[in-house]
Amino acid sequence: MKKTAITALAVFALSMGFSSTMTAQKQSTKAVSAKSNSEKAEVEKLVKDYFAALNSSDASKVVSLFTPEGVLLAPGAPTATGSEQVKGTFQYVFDNFTYNLNVTIGEVVVDKDYAFVASTSKGSFVIKSSNQTVEDDFRETFVLKKVNGQWKIARYMYNKSK
Numbered sequence: 001m002k003k004t005a006i007t008a009l010a011v012f013a014l015s016m017g018f019s020s021t022m023t024a025q026k027q028s029t030k031a032v033s034a035k036s037n038s039e040k041a042e043v044e045k046l047v048k049d050y051f052a053a054l055n056s057s058d059a060s061k062v063v064s065l066f067t068p069e070g071v072l073l074a075p076g077a078p079t080a081t082g083s084e085q086v087k088g089t090f091q092y093v094f095d096n097f098t099y100n101l102n103v104t105i106g107e108v109v110v111d112k113d114y115a116f117v118a119s120t121s122k123g124s125f126v127i128k129s130s131n132q133t134v135e136d137d138f139r140e141t142f143v144l145k146k147v148n149g150q151w152k153i154a155r156y157m158y159n160k161s162k
Contacts, residue, residue, distance in 0.1 A: 073157035
């Protein structure tokens with residue numbers, strides 16, 4: 001009985017164009033995957049651009065990677081909201097420290113106009129007042145938003161791994 005029902009269902013599905021529907025779904029999935037891979041690459045590039053700007057102590061470049069209402073949640077510091085506060089925070093940091101961090105991107109999730117990135121970074125920073133080099137590593141969480149076709153940092157939080 002089961003075998004007859006399954007055979008009848010298969011014949012019915014084929015007669016209704018099931019196979020062409022499955023082919024279209026596979027092609028659609030490939031198109032979405034290609035788009036997803038492209039979006040993922042853009043997201044990863046933005047995070048790498050952030051670290052390049054951080055390592056070059058370029059506060060203006062860092063701020064350009066954030067949305068105008070972007071939020072920076074740095075440990076031991078007040079929340080910086082908006083371009084002016086984010087730039088002020090980074091300018092203070094760059095006036096006092098020089099970074100040399102290498103990022104490793106872990107998880108990337110892209111969902112329409114938002115993306116989430118978990119990363120780690122390792123390297124060192126120099127305390128300018130004492131010229132002391134400190135080895136360190138961090139964990140980061142980025143929430144990105146697509147604005148006018150470009151990915152920007154909407155929220156950024158980090159802390160020390162240890």
